[in-house]
Amino acid sequence: MKTKLLWIQGLACNGNAHSFLNYPQMAQFLEDFTFVHHPIIDSPFTLEEIVSDYHPTDILLIEGAIAEGFTRGGEEIISVIKRYAPYVKKIVTIGSCATFGGVFKNSPYPDGGGFLFHEEQKRERFASYADKVVSISGCPIHPDLLATTLYMLKEQIDPPLDAFHRPKEFFAYTVHNGCTRNEYFEYKVDNHRFGEKEGCMFYDHGCQAPFTHGSCNKILWNEVNSKTRAGQPCMGCTEPHFPRQNLFVTKKNMGIPQYLPFDVPKRAYLTLSGVTKAFKISRLEKRLFDV
Ligand code: SF4
Ligand code: SF4
Known part of the structure; x- marks a missing residue:
């Protein structure tokens, strides 16, 4: 019925x-x-x-x-x-x-x-x-x-x-899970322009995916893509405080993003980013392919 x-x-x-x-x-x-x-x-x-x-x-x-x-x-x-x-x-x-x-x-x-x-x-x-x-x-x-x-x-x-x-099946995850840019996030390689395939948008372009619950990078939109895969930052649209202001900018205090990934203490973030910053991974600095 x-x-x-x-x-x-x-x-x-x-x-x-x-x-x-x-x-x-x-x-x-x-x-x-x-x-x-x-x-x-x-x-x-x-x-x-x-x-x-x-x-x-x-x-x-x-x-x-x-x-x-x-x-x-x-x-x-x-x-x-x-x-x-x-x-x-x-x-x-x-x-x-x-x-x-x-x-x-x-x-x-x-x-x-x-x-x-x-x-x-x-x-x-x-x-x-x-x-x-x-x-x-x-x-x-x-x-x-x-x-x-x-x-x-x-x-x-x-x-x-x-x-x-x-x-929980859909909202126990963060939108960051499954993003194709995770490697850039880990090694702190920034994205330079919206729409580019390279770089992570957390550091400069206001990507809220690490502190947004959702499955956008697990259950893709139109079965093919997600905002962050396509080169647009996540705006945190599933969260109680949506919409925040200045959606496309990462607000920082002394170089540290105002909002960190869920449950990551500032000290842990500073330690990890200090370590990754000490290395330059040449593969991640290059364009994936020329268009
Ligand atoms: S662009 Fe956003 S979702 Fe993708 S890796 Fe960076 S922070 Fe995570
Ligand atoms: S802003 Fe886009 S990527 Fe972020 S939770 Fe909403 S639909 Fe998903």
Whole structure:
């Protein structure tokens, strides 16, 4: 039997709804799931019908930040959630806005934030539903992560979750894991220009991958690439404090990056970088190939 999904949006830019359209096995997905309502994909009920009456649903999907006073289809989004949340089996927050507030933390709505969290702080409003919640953060979400999570929930598999309700299967790693530039990171060889294949972007270009949870270099985007492989720094879009300022610059104090890889003490970082700096690996200083 098809699992019924209802996709609703708080304060959102539609980015996650669009990203999900890139799921490579969408035809099969629509054989296994049906959308009671989706903002883009054809579905049987309009937004107005969804907000004015209850329609049986298995999993409630929430995209976008939640704020008092924000309406969809003429109804407060908070009331819409309250209409469905008690009856669905699971609630999935989709994207960093629905999970932590994301870019809408600074919207004109003073209490705009995530479903369960405002950045790292717990919010009370929907705390009674916390046991049902699985969160897929990201700006936007990786479509495979959402689809795989929904398949797990369909099969009644409860994935192990981290402190922010994100499946550990995807978020126990850092985005740095699997980057093709790891050797440059280890030997402290900087990247010089965005888009180049050589060098690591941690030292100058603000790459946040060593302190960002995610699988972008393990489960590739469009099955072929990732931001850092392509030569763009990771902006930390899955984390509670996203978006930080000065995304393309590494802020330093006395030459030491302000943010170090998770759990690496400053002393360990200084010792290791002192050792690697003492060596010059000529292979890593050269272009990989001329274009
Ligand atoms: S570019 Fe970013 S992800 Fe890649 S090795 Fe450097 S710090 Fe890690
Ligand atoms: S590489 Fe970083 S910024 Fe890009 S999608 Fe992954 S976590 Fe987000």
